[in-house]
Amino acid sequence: MSTTEEPAKRRGRPPSGGREAILSAALMILREQGIANLTSREIAARAGVSDASVYYHFGDRAGLLQAVFAQGMKPLQFMAGMDLAALEPAEVVSTALIALEQFFDDVLPILHAAQADPELRAALAEFIEANDLGPHKGVRLLGSYLRAQQQVGRVRADADADAVALMIIDAAFARSARKQMMLQGKEQLPSGEAVLREITRLLT
Amino acid sequence: MSTTEEPAKRRGRPPSGGREAILSAALMILREQGIANLTSREIAARAGVSDASVYYHFGDRAGLLQAVFAQGMKPLQFMAGMDLAALEPAEVVSTALIALEQFFDDVLPILHAAQADPELRAALAEFIEANDLGPHKGVRLLGSYLRAQQQVGRVRADADADAVALMIIDAAFARSARKQMMLQGKEQLPSGEAVLREITRLLT
């Protein structure tokens, strides 16, 4: 969406901040308490407003959740502003794994919350598709980097760039999901470094 | 559990089937409607009983959900009874990917439902750990197969068997999750076969 340029005067926003406080509180509750506890009262209490205020700003619960989803799903900016060409493939993959895991840490609570109800799931899926936030975006980004490196000879030519990109994304996704779901257990799984080494072995 | 001969009289199980009907209905609702619609009334209606019956059998909602989770989390039996040693590694990996994706298709709705509330999440995580259903089990199974193949020389010796096993599991996990969350979109992602080819390339 359009990034709001704010030179000195704001146009239509008396900055009472109520709306943003509500969104921020809702996102907080969603992330740490789950959607089952995301009620208008809880949100209002944590935002320091009355719960009628929630309905004033968002109409109904569906409108509120839509806004919360939109607020929480934004940052897929993923290695933005990095000079990828200057880095070793292994470094890029390592960076990508870390950035992707962080991205999923932020976003998975919202994805999970939407699974509680088919209408929410459909609404979120539609939002993701409309805003080009789906997994194919990561595949395209990482995959085209890998293809470029193939043409320069820094990544072996017989690798399927998009498939490797998807495997990287999936590894980060699963790591983040296990963390969130408290599924690591005591027995430890292979480290991120071990996975990184295997991916690197695919590329060289 | 002494199974003595019971000619005409059964000991502790009048098989009215109410309890199982409730569990089955609850699991059905959970999988197709999400936990937001998993109410005692909905369950009772679909099971063909009164909703007081639900509380008779399970005490309260927490007890019901615990039983539903236990019922739905059972089958991690994963390539059971197959003679793995007789198969090519690529075939085993292909079989594993399919079996794992099916497993996650069954189990993910429950994992997702538990994320709606921290208490449910903790209860399910505890159940998974207590029953040895966590991801390390798959890693151990697939990893030890790959190690055995390394010793016979059918899988290259410098591969990290456990790391590759985890990547296989993560790929299946992510595929199943995208399907459930309706996140494939129109732009198609790399196929399962393409991912399989890359994994195979890691092993040979």
Place this chain on the structure above:
DNA sequence: GTCTATAGGTTGATAGAC
């Protein structure tokens, strides 16, 4: 825009008859 107050509906849970 924000509040108080409240209507109206749904849910978890219990009592008591059969």
Place this chain on the structure above:
DNA sequence: GTCTATCAACCTATAGAC
């Protein structure tokens, strides 16, 4: 074990004053 009937609690949403 299963039912009907019911309650108290909670939630979404609205009305109306400031």
